[in-house]
Amino acid sequence: MSRYVVIGAGAVGASLAAELHRAGAETLLIARGAQLAALRERGLTYLRPDGEHQLPVPVAAGPAEVQLTADDVLLLATKSTDTEAAVREWAWRPVKRADGGTGVAAAELPVVTLQNGLANERTALRSFARVIGAVVWIPATFVTPGEVVNHGWPTPAVLWLGRYPFTADPAVEHIAADLRRAGFVAHETTDIVSHKAAKLLGNLVNTLDALYPPSELRDAALTLLKDEARTVYAAAGITPATPAPGDFRVADVPGRSRAGNSTRQSLARAGAPESDYLDGEIVLLGRLHGVPVPATAALQARIHRAVAEGTPPVSLDDTDLVATLPGLAVPEPVRPGTTTDRPVLIGVEELYHRVAQPEPPLLLDVRWALGDPDGRAHYREGHLPGAVFVDLDTELAGPHAPGAGRHPLPPIDRLQAAARGWGLTRGRSVVVYDNTGGLAAARAWWLLRWAGVPDVRLLDGGLAAWRAAGHTEATGDARPRALGDVVLRAGHLPTITADEAAGLPSRGTLLDARAGERYRGEVEPIDPRAGHIPGAVSAPTTGNLGADQLFRPAAELRERFADVTGPVGVYCGSGVTAAHEIVALAVAGIDAALYPGSWSAWSSDPSRPVA
Secondary structure (H helix, E strand, O other), rough: OOEEEEEEHHHHHHHHHHHHHHOOOOEEEEEEEEHHHHHHOOOOOEEEEEEEEEOOOOOOOOOOOOOEEEOOEEEOOOOHHHHHHHHHHHHHEEEEEOOOOOEEEHHHHHEOOOOOOOOHHHHHOOOOEEEEEEEEEEEEEEEEEEEEEEEOOOOOOOEEEEEEEEEEHHHHHHHHHHHOOOEEEEOOOOOHEEEHHHHHHHOOOOOOOOOOOOHHHHHHHHHHHHHHHHHHHHHHHOOOOOOOOOOOOOOOEEOOOOOHHHHHHHHHOOOOHHHOOOOOHHHHHHHOOOOOOOOHHHHHHHHHHHHHOOEEEEOOOOHHHHHHHHHHOOOOOOOOOOOOOOOOOEOOHHHHHHHOOOOEEEEOOOOOEEOOOOOHHHHHOOEEEOEEOOOOOHOOOHHHHHHOOOOOOOOOHHHHHHHHHHOOOOOOEEEEEEEOOOOOOHHHHHHHHOOOOOOEEOOOHHHHHHOOOOOEEEOOOOOOOOOOOOOOOOOOOOOHHHHHHHHHHHHOOEOOOOHHHOHHHHOOOOOOOOOOOOOOOOHHHHHHHHOOOOOHHHHHHHOOOOOOOOOOEEEEEOOOHHHHHHHHHHOOOOOOEEOHHHHHHHOOOOOOOOO
16 A cells, blocks of 8 residues: 555545545544644544544644655645645655665655545646545544544445546555545545535535524525536536435434534634635636626635625524525425426427418427447437427436435426526426336436426327438537526426335225236346235236327327226336326326336335235
């Protein structure tokens, strides 16, 4: 293992140094002031959910006390406000090479930037030839000089590391391996910027959390900040990643409570917050790309005023928040509507005439199949003119999480950002299609209706019907398009939980939309267990279509579902093709709720019975 020189002995730096030291890695923690004095006098008191650890972590006051060698790795864990000074202090220090010669740190050593925001890597890259960006999820708190609490569990932290900006580097693999040996979960990526951008979205709560107690109005403000940030990202060509934390969580440390995020901790100590590198980063990107971000700019100014006035943390109220963000209000609650209150399908000829009108619908190509998920390649080979390709796995599903199934519903802010990227504007109608009888496109239909888009239709027969009618196609990638301004809110269509699905057969109908052999448990190609939810009725989606791959007429579908009574719920393998069943039920005049986790979530829970 390399020697890790951890520059910055705050909560993050001290926690990383503690775990590396505990694992036997050669570690040197760079501290200053009272923290340095305490560490030298009595070592580091490191508290975790599994107990208290007293650690004699080696410390130094700065580069003048350190003889750097070619095996060293610099971990930069200062606050973003101190990055420039730290880089200047360390970059040009001498490094003893393996051949006995001497170089400088900027040319010889990798530096790992652990701070939040998007600016630190660029600052480091002005001096260091090898900059490795890192995102770290760690609920750690600096308590008092010499004492740090880390609430992360079961691992002390989760990290993503990648050479900045987009380069593969063997050093990343080496550092990640050392971190894993020290008990961390460490992921490697070739696109660290997207992960930094995702973390920054989460950090937008920091200023709000430092100033205001939790409230519905604060939640509305956070939604507004994230909305501005995603609009800025789209203009800047940044696509935030969807990191999956696995089972990482915040756990109790006996006798200790969390002190809030780093911005709140800085405000409590009357220190300079990192807001200029969090909210301020969005403000900067907005100004560079001509995107107004009034709410984010107002919050940035408010935290600076709080620092200047000595405002205690979490001491402001909703009145101040409304004064800071005029017009902010708690949105009215969304009440689930129905799928039968408006047309669901559109035929080829009707669509052909509508696309020639002055305000045509937005066309979404949603080609995807379980064994052939790369619909983009098929899209390039031929698609409806003007259609935008939508990737089901990344745009119509959320990140994987334990117990959520293979295609969980995406967070509404991510779906809104995707929809704006497609060019969806407020009030515009949408037509979705695929080339598999609507099995994938129905997911887009359901999601957009669930998110509040009122006019969404499924092209009956899909691309095959368009081709059969002799209409023209386009090839290649879509042309650049203006960003949309649609505002989405979840909950406009009903969903059911696993517990509600379990109880539904006793008072209504639970339909299983998978193939009959999967329902009967004869085969199970992908999920943990075979069978079906007890009490569910088999109704494979293949029965929704006629031989021409068009949806069967309403009368035939009413006959197909004649035995359906009471409240209706639908599930499939992962919540995708169940939407196809809901389309067919809607054509028949029957409303139905979706169980999003479906069989992939149910079968992964060993406590759930299987029939």
